[in-house]
Amino acid sequence: MPQAIALMVQGTTSDAGKSTLVAGLARLLARRGVRVAPFKPQNMALNSAVTVDGGEIGRAQALQALAAGLAPHTDFNPVLLKPSTDIGAQVIIHGKVAANLSARDYHAYKPTAMAAVMASWDRLTTAYECVLVEGAGSPAEINLRDRDIANMGFAEAADVPVILVADIDRGGVFAHLVGTLELLSPSEQARVKGFVINRFRGDIGLLQSGLDWLEARTGRPVLGVLPYLHGLFLDAEDALADARAEKGETRLRVVAPVYPRISNHTDLDALRLHPQVDFRWVGPGQAMPPADLIVLPGSKSVQADLAWLRAQGWDAAIRRHLRYGGKVVGICGGFQMLGATLSDPLGLEGGATTVAGLGLLDMDTVLEAEKCLENARGTLLLPGGAEVSGYEIHMGVSRGPALDCPALRFADGRADGALSVDGQILGTYLHGLFDAPAALPSLLAWAGAGDLATVDLAARREADLDRLADVIERHLDLSTLFPAAWGAAGG
Structure with missing residues (x-):
């Protein structure tokens, strides 16, 4: 040959x-x-x-x-x-x-x-x-x-x-x-x-x-x-893309923190590109602007990025946001941060320590040696039951009562994530949560903005x-x- x-x-x-x-x-x-x-x-x-x-x-x-x-x-x-x-x-x-x-x-x-x-x-x-x-x-x-x-x-x-x-x-x-x-x-x-x-x-x-x-x-x-x-x-290799593109009238304000070890931030591309969503990355030293939805993205060093989040005052800002009726989504590492504790007994991301999470979901997460790597699809457990698809990449395993009310169910029957009792917080291990054309409007409606334009990320790519x-x-x-x-x- x-x-x-x-x-x-x-x-x-x-x-x-x-x-x-x-x-x-x-x-x-x-x-x-x-x-x-x-x-x-x-x-x-x-x-x-x-x-x-x-x-x-x-x-x-x-x-x-x-x-x-x-x-x-x-x-x-x-x-x-x-x-x-x-x-x-x-x-x-x-x-x-x-x-x-x-x-x-x-x-x-x-x-x-x-x-x-x-x-x-x-x-x-x-x-x-x-x-x-x-x-x-x-x-x-x-x-x-x-x-x-x-x-x-x-x-x-x-x-x-x-x-x-x-x-x-x-x-x-x-x-x-x-x-x-x-x-x-x-x-x-x-x-x-x-x-x-x-x-x-x-x-x-x-x-x-x-x-x-x-x-x-x-x-x-x-x-x-x-x-x-x-x-x-095009999907970014690592660098954050400019999110402040010129848009017309926007109907939903979304913010996300830029942790030092933010990972898979392409999860938020559908929000960044949506013509009716005012999406903003918030970097170190910047005050969190008013928002309808806060998204906590993935992290390669969850404990360290959670400490950074606290140092920036995001813990207090998130609680204030929830008191005023705002919504929060946590994806992978961001989902883990929402729980009661984060444990790394093997020292996979640093020291072998246990730290307190944000305490917004009743669950605990332990980092384990085996990494979950899987493409997945399923159904959002929100009104309308929109289909979602994406992938899992994580070493953490979360357990606790919060998981009794999952955010979605995979096609193989597994439940994933958590939806808080008051309906204000959604957490998941699924990367690509917002990507599916049917999932995006369902999630935006849950966040407070219905009847928005459809964005087909795959077709745009x-x-x-x-x-x-x-x-x-x-x-x-x-x-x-x-x-x-x-x-x-x-x-």
Whole structure:
């Protein structure tokens, strides 16, 4: 069987557009009938997804799989790091928790991680015609070069060509590209086949002299200049998306705290995008504005983020909000915070301690070694019984009288979450709670706003993937990158 075509997209910085470019290329190739798969050797992110083979990968790779017409698989992201502190992370290998390591200990662990990366690579290059590889951060991090598995270390080991993408909207694009190239070794430099400039807005004619200089200075072509795409909605890898988009008249005010270790904040995308919902993230030091609904999202370090919440005065603010008739939703870690106690006897997220929760639901949560990873669908136990679908990713097990009144029931008969007796608090372990078109209006009606517009998050995602692919097809030199698909025969 012939070896798969491979291309690696590396960036001069984090958030330069690597994930987006890979997703767009995957959609383009799939539309051309090419069997294409995404691949990110090592990802560091707190937004994740459950795979078809029962593991966990970065959410960006799940999106790229969707773009390629594939179900997410652990081989698409064999190493996932989920930071639990500033110097430590949970290490996930082939979808399962392998260890909790400090940054220094993980450096020593990298040969083991690299073996997992190459095993996945071998399987993908056998099964697919093309593999699109995404780097992480920047390849020019000199301190991380030794034992690198995320960027040029992988590219060298797998013998993969590289293109560099840089974000011109941030400024300094020529310095980023030239500086990154200069900091690579000669063999690494030889892998760089060209540059892509991302998020350009303005007159391309005014940029041309810079492009000519860049090509003359480096001897490498600018393969394309991609325009800034306003209003593009794609699942974020980690960074919080801007929630303050211009909207018309809004009917419901929703706020959510930005904990230090917030995870799977894409759960709130449907609220952020709803034209009649005024959604706001509230960061450190910011007062909580008036709201109809407070959503406590997931957390990778629930005890630590609960302490942060208290330090910000959110515990008192939530109680005041409830006294005035407001509603509260807790998802996964946010659900756990609503209980009486949080126990971590194995020290999975820090010290082996038990702390008091917010005391708003009569339940206790214990973190256990086995992580629950499951795609799920079911029915909301609210008026109308709307269907919900999503996924579970958690190590906590909650028990107590509050669970006798569940928030939803899964298709397999299991009850999940809790709905308070007064009907003001809803908690669940289901990520993606708001995503289903039928579930969103049901939940918004429960929160106090009925007869709202329907938002179909999946349809919006598909439309924006196609929009992205169309723009890439117009502005990128695809015949150079993929001559078999876009050469003379490809049209």
